[in-house]
Amino acid sequence: xxxxxxxxxxxxxxxxxxYCVDLLGWGYTQLENVNSFSASAKxxxxxxxxxxxxxxxxxxxxxxxxxxxxxVEFAAQNLxxxxxxxxxxxxxxxxxIDAQGFVDGIGPMSFLPAPLARAGIKVLQSVPLRNSANQMxxxxxxxxxxxxxLRVGRLHCLRDGWEDGMLSFMQSGxxxxxxxxxxxxxxxxxxxxxxxxxxxxxxxxxxxxxxxPNAELQWIEECGHVPHxxxxxxxxxxxxxFLESDKMKPLGKKSANxxxxxxxxxxxxxxxxxx
Numbered sequence: 001x002x003x004x005x006x007x008x009x010x011x012x013x014x015x016x017x018x019y020c021v022d023l024l025g026w027g028y029t030q031l032e033n034v035n036s037f038s039a040s041a042k043x044x045x046x047x048x049x050x051x052x053x054x055x056x057x058x059x060x061x062x063x064x065x066x067x068x069x070x071x072v073e074f075a076a077q078n079l080x081x082x083x084x085x086x087x088x089x090x091x092x093x094x095x096x097i098d099a100q101g102f103v104d105g106i107g108p109m110s111f112l113p114a115p116l117a118r119a120g121i122k123v124l125q126s127v128p129l130r131n132s133a134n135q136m137x138x139x140x141x142x143x144x145x146x147x148x149x150l151r152v153g154r155l156h157c158l159r160d161g162w163e164d165g166m167l168s169f170m171q172s173g174x175x176x177x178x179x180x181x182x183x184x185x186x187x188x189x190x191x192x193x194x195x196x197x198x199x200x201x202x203x204x205x206x207x208x209x210x211x212x213p214n215a216e217l218q219w220i221e222e223c224g225h226v227p228h229x230x231x232x233x234x235x236x237x238x239x240x241x242f243l244e245s246d247k248m249k250p251l252g253k254k255s256a257n258x259x260x261x262x263x264x265x266x267x268x269x270x271x272x273x274x275x
Contacts, residue, residue, distance in 0.1 A: 043070065
């Protein structure tokens with residue numbers, strides 16, 4: 001969860017507990033004795049996490065970049081629904097940070113023979129590619145695209161088993177969120193770096209607003225693709241304002257600690273991402 005090394009402390013300072021969860025096969029998750037690292041397996045692992053840790057209580061789920069695609073997949077399967085006699089699901093809202101939501105799959109790489117796919121994976125973990133991505137991610141690369149940032153972003157790629165996990169994900173075809181975005185009808189906060197050079201905000205941020213029936217957009221100025229790293233304080237404040245808004249008041253589904261109050265719902269921001 002090093003991707004949120006700046007945002008997490010800012011949220012904590014505002015009184016918000018946050019769970020930063022590495023997606024299965026990425027970050028520092030278990031790599032041994034896992035049958036599949038497919039897109040669906042990643043979503044199932046998140047569901048297992050929240051059942052165990054959160055007791056399937058009300059939760060706002062958030063993600064950045066490719067993690068946004070995972071958020072859409074996860075939320076679409078677990079949207080909170082309530083009628084006069086019962087309720088089901090547990091996702092009360094979403095937070096999408098410069099999120100990928102309108103690109104399905106990973107393109108031709110999913111059809112490559114394993115040896116060629118592994119060669120592509122080697123490129124993904126290479127210093128030149130990671131350095132290029134590091135430079136492109138920030139509005140102010142001189143300040144943030146440092147050697148330390150490169151090392152942090154690449155460290156998990158050097159773990160034994162990471163290549164096998166990536167191959168499994170690629171062969172599964174990747175996430176397919178495009179047709180699911182419109183199903184996310186719970187309150188949603190879309191955050192976007194004004195100077196994002198990877199996912200152009202005027203196109204993609206507006207698509208979320210046009211497609212999701214209950215979404216609001218907040219631009220983050222002087223910021224590239226990673227607001228949670230480049231403008232962590234502003235990002236945290238916007239998330240806190242969203243969580244504290246009237247539309248995010250708990251509806252009564254208890255969390256794992258048996259409480260159904262405002263604090264328990266605010267305490268459940270489940271963040272997932274590819275780091």
